[in-house]
Amino acid sequence: MTWSQKTDERAQAIIARYPDPRSATMPLLYLAMHEDGHLTEDGMREVAARVGLTPAQVQSVASFYTMYKRDRTGRYLVSVCTSISCMLLGADDVLAAVSEETGVADGDTDEDGLFSVEHAECIGACGGAPAVQVNYELVEGVTPEQGKALCAWLREARPEVVLGDEMQELFGGQRSFEWGPSETAGAVGPFPAFEPYGTAKEGR
Numbered sequence: 530m531t532w533s534q535k536t537d538e539r540a541q542a543i544i545a546r547y548p549d550p551r552s553a554t555m556p557l558l559y560l561a562m563h564e565d566g567h568l569t570e571d572g573m574r575e576v577a578a579r580v581g582l583t584p585a586q587v588q589s590v591a592s593f594y595t596m597y598k599r600d601r602t603g604r605y606l607v608s609v610c611t612s613i614s615c616m617l618l619g620a621d622d623v624l625a626a627v628s629e630e631t632g633v634a635d636g637d638t639d640e641d642g643l644f645s646v647e648h649a650e651c652i653g654a655c656g657g658a659p660a661v662q663v664n665y666e667l668v669e670g671v672t673p674e675q676g677k678a679l680c681a682w683l684r685e686a687r688p689e690v691v692l693g694d695e696m697q698e699l700f701g702g703q704r705s706f707e708w709g710p711s712e713t714a715g716a717v718g719p720f721p722a723f724e725p726y727g728t729a730k731e732g733r
């Protein structure tokens with residue numbers, strides 16, 4: 530496989546930051562996901578060739594972390610935290626509501642490739658439980674009704690860039706902290722928003 534010129538340039542720039550190319554394995558796995566929408570066998574082989582590891586070594590890294598999606602993933606990955614703080618404040622009901630609204634079971638992706646739904650372990654927003662992420666952009670204090678409304682909005686508005694602050698304003702409740710700086714860049718796909726990888730974009 531060949532990556533686009535832009536992805537190729539990004540990969541080269543990232544590799545050049547490190548004394549040893551293999552240190553770039555994890556960033557390059559995100560580039561591979563961005564290129565194909567999820568992590569493919571070809572994508573992992575491409576990463577291996579670029580960082581000087583074997584495909585098996587790259588796969589062993591990719592398979593360790595849940596954020597490297599090796600199966601087809603929807604345009605909007607909705608992750609509902611079901612760890613203890615969120616669970617005590619109704620996360621199971623939020624997850625059920627999200628599944629009902631999207632028609633997608635926990636761990637699954639719909640036919641159209643619009644939604645993937647998953648439960649997640651603690652996402653570091655316990656003070657704003659129950660917490661939800663869309664493409665790893667955070668929304669806190671989400672009730673089952675707000676979870677449904679969030680998914681209905683994603684389906685109708687189909688935002689090209691998913692912004693945590695925007696979703697918080699529209700569908701969130703109690704937050705962990707109110708003093709964080711607002712962010713104008715968000716995620717452009719079912720992977721985290723990183724400006725150097727091209728997976729972040731200004732949204733408004």
Ligand code: FES
Binds near residue numbers: 611612653654655658
């Ligand atoms: S338990 Fe849900 S964010 Fe920590």
